Amino acid sequence: xxxxxxxxxxxxxxxxxxxxxxxxxxxxxxxxxxxxxxxxxxxxxxxxxxxxxxxxxxxxxxxxxxxxxxxxxxxxxxxxxxxxxxxxxxxxxxxxxxxxxxxxxxxxxxxxxxxxxxxxxxxxxxxxxxxxxxxxxxxxxxxxxxxxxxxxxxxxxxxxxxxxxxxxxxxxxxxxxxxxxxxxxxxxxxxxxxxxxxxxxxxxxxxxxxxxxxxxxxxxxxxxxxxxxxxxxxxxxxxxxxxxxxxxxxxxxxxxxxxxxxxxxxxxxxxxxxxxxxxxxxxxxxxxxxxxxxxxxxxxxxxxxxxxxxxxxxxxxxxxxxxxxxxx
Amino acid sequence: xxxxxxxxxxxxxxxxxxxxxxxxxxxxxxxxxxxxxxxxxxxxxxxxxxxxxxxxxxxxxxxxxxxxxxxxxxxxxxxxxxxxxxxxxxxxxxxxxxxxxxxxxxxxxxxxxxxxxxxxxxxxxxxxxxxxxxxxxxxxxxxxxxxxxxxxxxxxxxxxxxxxxxxxxxxxxxxxxxxxxxxxxxxxxxxxxxxxxxxxxxxxxxxxxxxxxxxxxxxxxxxxxxxxxxxxxxxxxxxxxxxxxxxxxxxxxxxxxxxxxxxxxxxxxxxxxxxxxxxxxxxxxxxxxxxxxxxxxxxxxxxxxxxxxxxxxxxxxxxxxxxxxxxx
Numbered sequence: 001x002x003x004x005x006x007x008x009x010x011x012x013x014x015x016x017x018x019x020x021x022x023x024x025x026x027x028x029x030x031x032x033x034x035x036x037x038x039x040x041x042x043x044x045x046x047x048x049x050x051x052x053x054x055x056x057x058x059x060x061x062x063x064x065x066x067x068x069x070x071x072x073x074x075x076x077x078x079x080x081x082x083x084x085x086x087x088x089x090x091x092x093x094x095x096x097x098x099x100x101x102x103x104x105x106x107x108x109x110x111x112x113x114x115x116x117x118x119x120x121x122x123x124x125x126x127x128x129x130x131x132x133x134x135x136x137x138x139x140x141x142x143x144x145x146x147x148x149x150x151x152x153x154x155x156x157x158x159x160x161x162x163x164x165x166x167x168x169x170x171x172x173x174x175x176x177x178x179x180x181x182x183x184x185x186x187x188x189x190x191x192x193x194x195x196x197x198x199x200x201x202x203x204x205x206x207x208x209x210x211x212x213x214x215x216x217x218x219x220x221x222x223x224x225x226x227x228x229x230x231x232x233x234x235x236x237x238x239x240x241x242x243x244x245x246x247x248x249x250x251x252x253x254x255x256x257x258x259x260x261x262x263x264x265x266x267x268x269x270x271x272x273x274x275x276x277x278x279x280x281x282x283x284x285x286x287x288x289x290x291x292x293x294x295x296x297x298x299x300x301x302x303x304x305x306x307x308x309x310x311x312x313x314x315x316x317x318x319x320x321x322x323x324x325x326x327x328x
Numbered sequence: 329x330x331x332x333x334x335x336x337x338x339x340x341x342x343x344x345x346x347x348x349x350x351x352x353x354x355x356x357x358x359x360x361x362x363x364x365x366x367x368x369x370x371x372x373x374x375x376x377x378x379x380x381x382x383x384x385x386x387x388x389x390x391x392x393x394x395x396x397x398x399x400x401x402x403x404x405x406x407x408x409x410x411x412x413x414x415x416x417x418x419x420x421x422x423x424x425x426x427x428x429x430x431x432x433x434x435x436x437x438x439x440x441x442x443x444x445x446x447x448x449x450x451x452x453x454x455x456x457x458x459x460x461x462x463x464x465x466x467x468x469x470x471x472x473x474x475x476x477x478x479x480x481x482x483x484x485x486x487x488x489x490x491x492x493x494x495x496x497x498x499x500x501x502x503x504x505x506x507x508x509x510x511x512x513x514x515x516x517x518x519x520x521x522x523x524x525x526x527x528x529x530x531x532x533x534x535x536x537x538x539x540x541x542x543x544x545x546x547x548x549x550x551x552x553x554x555x556x557x558x559x560x561x562x563x564x565x566x567x568x569x570x571x572x573x574x575x576x577x578x579x580x581x582x583x584x585x586x587x588x589x590x591x592x593x594x595x596x597x598x599x600x601x602x603x604x605x606x607x608x609x610x611x612x613x614x615x616x617x618x619x620x621x622x623x624x625x626x627x628x629x630x631x632x633x634x635x636x637x638x639x640x641x642x643x644x645x646x647x648x649x650x651x652x653x654x655x656x
Contacts, residue, residue, distance in 0.1 A: 220586065225579075242586045251553075251581035258548065258570045258580075260597035267595040269588035 001026055002305055003066035003096035010051050013316060018051070019309050022066075026100060033102045034089070035077035041094045041305075041326040042070035042121040043312040045243075069094030070125055072110070072117050083109065090120045097305050097328055111283070114291040122155055122323040123290050123297050124283060130240060130272045131159035132282050134216055136167070138270040139238035141214045143168030148204065148227055151218035152192060153180035155297070155323040156240060160216050161187045162295045163286075169214075172207045174200065174223060187296070201226040211235075219243050221252050228256035228265070237267040298322030329354055331394035331424030332636055338379050341644060346379070347637050350394075354428060362435060363405035364417055364427045369633075369654040370398035370449040371640040373571075397422030398453055400438070400445050411437065418448045425633050425656055439611070442619040450483055450651040451618050451625050452611060458568060458600045459487035460610050462544060464495070466598040467566035469542045471496030476532065476555055479546035480520060481508035483625070483651040484568060488544050489515045490623045491614075497542075500535045502528065502551060515624070529554040539563075547571050549580050556584035556593070565595040626650030 002023045010018045029035060047069060050061045061067050071094035075087040080102075083089065091107040093099035101107055110120055122128060134156075135141050147164045151157040152173025164171045165188040173184040173192040184192040193203035204212075204226045213235055215227035220242030227237060242252075259265065275282070289295040300320040302311040308326045315324055330351045338346045357363060375397060378389045389395050399422035403415040408430075411417065419435040421427035429435055438448055450456060462484075463469045475492045479485040480501025492499045493516040501512040501520040512520040521531035532540075532554045541563055543555035548570030555565060570580075587593065603610070617623040628648040630639040636654045643652055 239588045241589065251583040252585055253579035253581055254585075255579040257582075260567045260595065261569065261599070262597070264597045264599065264602065266597075267588065269590070269592045269594075271589070271592065274592065 001096055001098040001100070004305075004308055005066055006051060006061045006063055008063070009053055010048075014048065014051060014313060016309060016313070021306065021309075026098060029077060029079045029100065030102070032080050033078075033100060034075050034080050034083045034107060036071075036073035036089055036091065036093070036099045036101060036107070037076050038071045038073040038094065038097055038099060038328050039088075040072040040118045040121055041308055041328065042126070043308065043315060043324050043326065044069065044126060045241075045315050047312065048316075066093075067095040068092050068105075070121050071095075071099065072120050073099060083107065088117060090125065095308060111287070113287045115287065118299065118301075118325055118327075119290055119297070121325060122299065123159055123295055124286055126272055127155040127323055128159045128286055128290075128295075129275070129279070129282055131156050131216075132163055132286055133272060133275040133278070134238040134240050134270055135160050135163055135214070137275060137278075138268050139214045139216060139236040141167070141169060141236070144170075145213040146170045146172070146208050146211065146232075147214040147216065148172045148174070148208065148212045148230075149216040149218070150174045150195075150223040151241075151243065152184045152187075152189065153321070154218060157216070157218055158184070158187055158298065158322060159295065161189050162289075165189075166289060166294060172204065172212070174204075183298070195223070201229055204230055214238070216240060217242065224252065225254045225256050228254060228259050231259055231263045231265050233263050235263055235265045237265065239267060239269040300324050302326050304328065329424055329426040329428070330633055332633075333394055334379060334389045334391055336391070337381055338376075342376065342379060342641060344637060344641070349634065349637075354426060357405060357407045357428065358430070360408050361428060361430045362403050362408050362411045362417070364399075364401035364419065364421070364429060364435070365404050366399045366401040366422065366425055366427060366656050367416075368400040368446045368449055369422045369636055369656065370454070371636065371643060371652050371654065372397065372454060373569075373643050375640065376644075394421075395423040396420050396433075398449050399423075399427065400448050401427060411435065416445060418453065423636060439615070441615045443615065446627065446629075446653055446655075447618055447625070449653060450627065451487055451623055452614055454600055455483040455651055456487045456614055456618075456623075457603070457607070457610055459484050459544075460491055460614055461600060461603040461606070462566040462568050462598055463488050463491055463542070465603060465606075466596050467542045467544060467564040469495070469497060469564070472498075473541040474498045474500070474536050474539065474560075475542040475544065476500045476502070476536065476540045476558075477544040477546070478502045478523075478551040479569075479571065480512045480515075480517065481626075481649070482546060485544070485546055486512070486515055486626065486650065487623065489517050490617075493517070494617060494622060500532065500540070502532075511626070523551070529557055532558055542566070544568060545570065552580065553582045553584050556582060556587050559587055559591045559593050561591050563591055563593045565593065567595060567597045628652050630654050632656065 088110040089107045091105045093105040149160045153175040173189040176196040181192045191207040211232035215237045218241045416438040417435045419433045421433040477488045481503040501517040504524040509520045519535040539560035543565040546569045
């Protein structure tokens with residue numbers, strides 16, 4: 001097995017010297033374990049948090065140990081009666097070519113629903129689930145709502161746009177630059193503002209002259225404040241990420257948060273795994289949309305385990321369009 | 329009838345020249361109307377908003393017409409079979425000595441539950457109801473929760489402190505100055521920080537070393553940010569007011585709002601009248617507490633209709649301790 005291990009905890013932006021690619025001999029399987037040859041690895045921004053030695057909603061990576069992350073692979077050896085060689089599985093023992101895993105890596109057999117294997121790492125995995133649950137459960141968005149979503153060309157945002165349209169909502173996206181704006185409109189958004197072309201609020205107020213019912217926040221900052229400014233009565237905000245804060249750590253200047261009171265706005269944070277009990281329902285509905293071609297994804301694919309670290313670091317320099325993946 | 333009318337819409341801080349005290353002859357009663365001699369008038373900060381010609385959750389005062397507001401009076405004449413002379417009523421035709429009213433002023437007969445008449449304008453009225461519903465319904469606070477409340481010596485905040493203690497919560501208040509801090513502790517708060525004595529966050533972190541479950545916000549700004557910083561998992565914030573914003577209109581600098589995500593925090597705005605359907609249940613529970621001496625109030629009382637404007641303006645210069653009232 002070759003695996004990426006965390007050698008030292010990064011201070012600020014992770015450096016290649018914080019990581020090592022280490023080869024270790026495969027151990028004989030224990031009862032209950034399976035051996036998986038990985039086919040696809042996911043790299044995600046949230047993994048940066050696991051590199052700190054801080055208490056959070058996911059435990060930190062251990063120094064000198066292989067890192068974890070979403071992966072899809074094929075069972076090559078099994079001492080677990082639930083899995084047979086040839087089965088495709090989704091699991092959390094990523095960052096390596098071969099995974100020897102028990103229940104702790106949460107392997108799940110991939111249902112045969114006519115979607116490509118990598119789909120389980122984006123639209124049917126963390127990013128699609130984050131979009132689906134955040135929009136429909138956290139924000140309780142429903143047909144007829146006006147939905148605003150930031151980072152709408154990103155992996156999560158582009159799924160939000162498409163789910164909202166399939167559910168009969170009006171969707172206004174925000175993205176940076178003409179190419180991304182065009183992509184968001186191709187996905188079906190009724191409008192998309194270009195935050196690089198000018199301030200967010202006047203553009204949003206023009207695109208949603210009667211205000212917004214739902215805001216799906218991926219960025220915080222100016223976008224969040226514009227959402228407060230345009231919120232209608234009983235608006236709901238699902239807070240998924242605040243990349244503006246990750247980047248600069250400065251306080252957010254919110255001029256319109258006081259509108260929380262007259263609008264009776266509800267703002268709520270969430271994490272994908274809060275809805276674990278509903279994953280089967282999500283897989284069924286979203287799987288049907290993906291298999292039917294109703295939800296698309298853009299991915300950026302790097303090849304080979306050696307490229308995994310570079311793929312991860314590229315998340316912070318905008319090297320990806322849509323979901324970043326590694327193909328082994 | 330003598331009544332205060334709005335002569336011109338204030339620009340910024342209201343001035344005496346924006347108002348007039350006008351005398352008009354009483355008109356004969358119409359069917360369904362009652363005549364009430366007012367005994368107590370309420371002046372409240374929210375009335376400032378009604379002086380603007382802006383769409384809000386309450387309609388603006390009309391120029392040249394008597395202003396409205398909570399009042400308690402005694403029926404002196406009735407053409408409504410539901411009311412008889414001598415009945416005490418709570419209604420919305422304040423700012424005047426004699427009110428001639430129909431259903432539009434929402435007169436309600438005061439139940440005989442052994443509380444003083446003015447109680448219906450604070451602990452059994454807007455301020456007590458705001459505290460009760462905001463804490464128990466909007467924030468869904470329950471026994472065992474650690475509750476933080478700002479402006480804890482104010483009319484709403486002091487009710488929050490007492491209700492929370494009666495419901496088995498741990499309560500940390502914030503108030504400005506040693507006298508107010510001592511008062512909040514007398515009300516039963518487990519701790520009270522003095523925001524004039526130093527920054528809020530370190531004081532709150534010390535008073536609530538394991539964090540807070542609920543924040544009842546009356547002020548916004550630094551207090552709100554400290555609440556974000558110390559929020560525990562699944563914390564709930566009820567946003568009642570943001571007096572820091574009313575005062576200076578500057579953007580709020582929130583460094584810790586990003587903690588909304590890992591804590592899955594819910595922040596929600598509310599207005600007392602959202603819970604109108606539950607007023608009877610509130611009156612029963614809160615009335616029992618007030619009649620039993622378990623909830624106290626501090627009031628500042630001015631005498632005479634002529635003093636009403638001065639009482640209202642005093643709200644903005646800190647002339648009141650607790651609820652400001654006018655006795656006729």
